[in-house]
Amino acid sequence: MSRIEILGLTQQFKGHRAVDDVDLVIEDGDFVVLLGPSGCGKTTLLRMIAGLLEPTSGRILIDGQDVTALPSKKRNLAMVFQSYALYPHLSVAKNLAFPLAVLRTPRDERDRRVREVAATLGLEKLLHRKPRELSGGQRQRVAVGRALVRQPSAYLMDEPLSNLDAKLRTATRQELSELHDRLAATFVYVTHDQVEAMTMATKIVVLDAGRIEQAGTPEEIYHRPASVFVAGFVGAPPMNLVPGVVGSIGGVVVSTAPGIEARLWEGEVENREVVIGVRPEHLRAADFATGALRVEGLVERIENLGSENVVYVRVGDTLLTARGDGLGGIRRGEPIALGAALERIHLFDRTTGRRLE
Numbered sequence: 476m477s478r479i480e481i482l483g484l485t486q487q488f489k490g491h492r493a494v495d496d497v498d499l500v501i502e503d504g505d506f507v508v509l510l511g512p513s514g515c516g517k518t519t520l521l522r523m524i525a526g527l528l529e530p531t532s533g534r535i536l537i538d539g540q541d542v543t544a545l546p547s548k549k550r551n552l553a554m555v556f557q558s559y560a561l562y563p564h565l566s567v568a569k570n571l572a573f574p575l576a577v578l579r580t581p582r583d584e585r586d587r588r589v590r591e592v593a594a595t596l597g598l599e600k601l602l603h604r605k606p607r608e609l610s611g612g613q614r615q616r617v618a619v620g621r622a623l624v625r626q627p628s629a630y631l632m633d634e635p636l637s638n639l640d641a642k643l644r645t646a647t648r649q650e651l652s653e654l655h656d657r658l659a660a661t662f663v664y665v666t667h668d669q670v671e672a673m674t675m676a677t678k679i680v681v682l683d684a685g686r687i688e689q690a691g692t693p694e695e696i697y698h699r700p701a702s703v704f705v706a707g708f709v710g711a712p713p714m715n716l717v718p719g720v721v722g723s724i725g726g727v728v729v730s731t732a733p734g735i736e737a738r739l740w741e742g743e744v745e746n747r748e749v750v751i752g753v754r755p756e757h758l759r760a761a762d763f764a765t766g767a768l769r770v771e772g773l774v775e776r777i778e779n780l781g782s783e784n785v786v787y788v789r790v791g792d793t794l795l796t797a798r799g800d801g802l803g804g805i806r807r808g809e810p811i812a813l814g815a816a817l818e819r820i821h822l823f824d825r826t827t828g829r830r831l832e
């Protein structure tokens with residue numbers, strides 16, 4: 476298995492830097508998810524690791540060996556892409572066995588591996604079919620299976636679940652996680668789906684405009700987002716982000732929006748424009764009296780999700796979101812008072828967007 480080291484990696488397309496000076500270490504056995512909005516450079520970064528795209532500058536090391544100039548097939552990586560290219564004239568079994576046939580693996584071992592992978596991905600009954608006789612989701616599972624039959628240095632996957640329906644996506648997600656636990660293999664996985672990132676990753680790398688915004692465990696990314704961008708991108712519904720300024724009263728941070736009051740600390744960060752962040756689940760009626768952040772507004776909309784309500788609260792020009800099971804009995808148009816405890820509040824510099832300690 477493999478440790479992948481990325482040093483100053485850059486990909487420039489006609490003056491536009493799709494990947495911009497990225498440094499990243501993927502440890503042996505990591506499940507790294509490259510997460511970010513469309514166009515942020517996830518696929519480009521993965522394609523460079525795969526050896527399908529030559530970097531403009533920078534280096535890639537696999538287990539200490541510089542592979543930057545090495546062609547894809549010599550890197551011993553298994554790849555699954557969104558556009559799963561299956562061989563149309565071969566059965567599912569032969570498609571799955573193909574990478575082993577190329578490696579001249581003995582037939583009985585080949586058959587055994589194909590059976591194992593087919594069982595893992597629920598493809599046993601489809602082994603004799605041709606790709607055109609499969610649904611999109613089934614084809615995608617064959618593409619995943621084809622990567623799994625080998626024992627490569629690392630698995631590289633680009634949105635491999637994007638064509639699956641919600642149920643199958645959840646099931647396949649769990650299968651991939653279990654597989655990762657079992658193989659203790661290195662995975663690099665591209666997605667813009669934060670649920671996939673949060674549930675499968677040992678490390679999430681959030682990208683924006685070709686640069687790493689933050690790399691950390693799912694817990695770090697969720698609970699200590701390093702920037703306004705990460706705070707707003709990870710979490711659904713997204714974190715409430717309200718502009719604020721450091722007030723004149725001894726460094727107390729006061730929100731600019733009337734009806735939102737924040738008293739975060741005294742001292743240090745004076746005369747600074749900030750962004751105050753609080754996640755919807757941390758805005759609670761119970762914290763109004765004692766919270767460091769206090770909000771008084773009107774209930775504009777309520778979404779009942781069964782297990783909990785999502786409540787949209789209008790405070791002047793600002794629309795805040797609260798969610799939780801303690802928000803029953805609330806009516807549209809009525810006043811509401813919510814608060815958040817100090818430890819639930821995130822603070823960012825408004826100019827740089829970076830987190831303040």
Ligand code: ATP
Nearest residue numbers: 488489493511512513514515516517518519520667
């Ligand atoms: P998505 O989630 O939409 O797949 P992504 O994060 O994977 O997006 P990339 O496909 O890596 O993004 O693209 C990053 C940027 O580079 C985009 O602005 C894209 O338009 C540009 N780009 C990608 N490939 C090329 C190319 N071959 N030539 C020119 N520009 C490209």
